[in-house]
Amino acid sequence: MGDSLYNKIGGEAAVNAAVDIFYRKVLSDARISGFFEGVDMDRQASKQKAFLTLAFGGPNHYTGEDMRRGHAHLVAKGLNDSHFDAVMENLGATLTELNVPAELIAQAAAIAESTRNDVLGK
Amino acid sequence: MKRIIFEGQSYDCKETESILDCLTTNGVPVPSSCKAGVCQTCLMRALQGSVPPESQRGLKSTLVERNYFMACSCYPVEDMEVALSGTGAGKMPATVVALESLNSEIICVKLHPSGPFEYRSGQYVNFFRDASTARSYSLASVPKLDDCIELHVRKVPQGQVSTWIHESLSPGDTVEISEASGDCFYVPGNPDQGLLLIGTGSGLAPLYGIIRDALLQGHSGPIRLYHGSLIVAGLYLMEELRQLARECLNFTYTPCVSEGAAPEGFSPGIVLDVALKDTPRLSGWRVYLCGNPAMVNAAKKKTFFAGASMRDIHADPF
Numbered sequence: 001m002g003d004s005l006y007n008k009i010g011g012e013a014a015v016n017a018a019v020d021i022f023y024r025k026v027l028s029d030a031r032i033s034g035f036f037e038g039v040d041m042d043r044q045a046s047k048q049k050a051f052l053t054l055a056f057g058g059p060n061h062y063t064g065e066d067m068r069r070g071h072a073h074l075v076a077k078g079l080n081d082s083h084f085d086a087v088m089e090n091l092g093a094t095l096t097e098l099n100v101p102a103e104l105i106a107q108a109a110a111i112a113e114s115t116r117n118d119v120l121g122k
Numbered sequence: 123m124k125r126i127i128f129e130g131q132s133y134d135c136k137e138t139e140s141i142l143d144c145l146t147t148n149g150v151p152v153p154s155s156c157k158a159g160v161c162q163t164c165l166m167r168a169l170q171g172s173v174p175p176e177s178q179r180g181l182k183s184t185l186v187e188r189n190y191f192m193a194c195s196c197y198p199v200e201d202m203e204v205a206l207s208g209t210g211a212g213k214m215p216a217t218v219v220a221l222e223s224l225n226s227e228i229i230c231v232k233l234h235p236s237g238p239f240e241y242r243s244g245q246y247v248n249f250f251r252d253a254s255t256a257r258s259y260s261l262a263s264v265p266k267l268d269d270c271i272e273l274h275v276r277k278v279p280q281g282q283v284s285t286w287i288h289e290s291l292s293p294g295d296t297v298e299i300s301e302a303s304g305d306c307f308y309v310p311g312n313p314d315q316g317l318l319l320i321g322t323g324s325g326l327a328p329l330y331g332i333i334r335d336a337l338l339q340g341h342s343g344p345i346r347l348y349h350g351s352l353i354v355a356g357l358y359l360m361e362e363l364r365q366l367a368r369e370c371l372n373f374t375y376t377p378c379v380s381e382g383a384a385p386e387g388f389s390p391g392i393v394l395d396v397a398l399k400d401t402p403r404l405s406g407w408r409v410y411l412c413g414n415p416a417m418v419n420a421a422k423k424k425t426f427f428a429g430a431s432m433r434d435i436h437a438d439p440f
Contacts, residue, residue: 024426046161049161050155050158060160
């Protein structure tokens with residue numbers, strides 16, 4: 001566990017540092033901000049935190065089915081690959097801003113990328 | 123084996139089981155999602171028994187203070203009584219002590235609860251007109267400073283409860299209120315942190331309580347209050363707040379009016395804009411937002427973009 005991705009990135013403290021930065025980027029990104037209109041910000045921040053924990057290889061029990069169910073209403077509103085790409089970009093930019101080494105960013109991106117088909121309901 | 127009481131029923135929780143496992147295995151529906159102590163979907167509240175700290179990791183400080191925890195990562199160390207979040211507010215009678223006018227449409231209602239009443243300034247109570255008609259009002263009083271609990275009630279046109287409070291209640295009457303709930307209040311610790319408080323109309327009530335509570339608890343960082351209304355007549359407690367600002371050097375009070383020219387001593391403009399112009403960078407600040415929902419929602423976003431952490435933004439729209 002000592003040399004897991006989650007620990008190398010900095011564990012829970014890293015998630016806490018990343019969540020505000022990431023959520024600010026997502027909310028101010030005109031390509032995807034529409035999906036967050038009228039959403040409770042506190043609840044959304046908790047979800048962003050869960051997503052970052054997942055991407056950092058941290059403890060989670062999300063299944064592909066959870067991802068499908070959780071995003072189905074957004075897919076119905078037109079959520080597609082271009083939006084997923086935008087989120088991936090914001091994730092990378094957040095980690096770069098936090099000075100996470102490039103190879104760890106790549107690993108986190110690969111984990112996040114693995115949820116693409118479930119998130120988009122493919 | 124620990125005993126878990128939920129809605130009057132007792133359940134046995136095995137050493138290896140979380141409260142979420144224990145309740146769901148027994149057919150009690152508790153909403154959950156990540157099952158890893160992150161997403162906070164399975165938030166519950168402990169009524170009895172100590173809460174293991176690992177089940178509160180990452181929760182807002184105001185939730186920790188009120189014994190909230192995540193059921194999925196709570197492995198009880200002793201017997202506990204638990205409730206779903208947002209439930210369990212009992213009712214109690216209270217006597218009306220005084221009804222005092224604050225401005226042309228807002229009165230201060232002073233109540234004396236019939237029994238021990240625990241609350242934190244800034245939380246709210248439900249005020250019952252009858253069994254099925256109630257409205258929420260925030261607590262402007264401070265437990266250690268005020269004998270009564272105090273609510274600021276604005277007379278809402280056609281408001282079923284507020285009109286009744288304004289027109290039909292008299293000192294000496296007995297009314298029913300709920301226990302205090304809500305997580306918009308001051309949490310001690312971090313006394314040097316800046317506090318920014320923005321309110322409109324009777325949204326001043328919780329802020330007035332929070333500010334006096336923070337000062338009483340020795341908060342030493344800057345405390346900046348912005349209270350807005352369309353016109354001067356919509357504001358209230360101006361003399362009390364100016365006096366407080368004279369007594370406490372770390373507290374500033376800026377009354378704002380958004381319509382027409384502002385008289386001397388008032389700032390012209392929308393309260394949120396005035397506040398953010400004075401303090402454009404909110405990184406490290408704690409923020410309290412109360413009042414008009416449109417203002418509160420806009421302010422949540424703007425103060426977050428100005429650098430305040432989501433965990434430090436406390437909002438109460440009404």
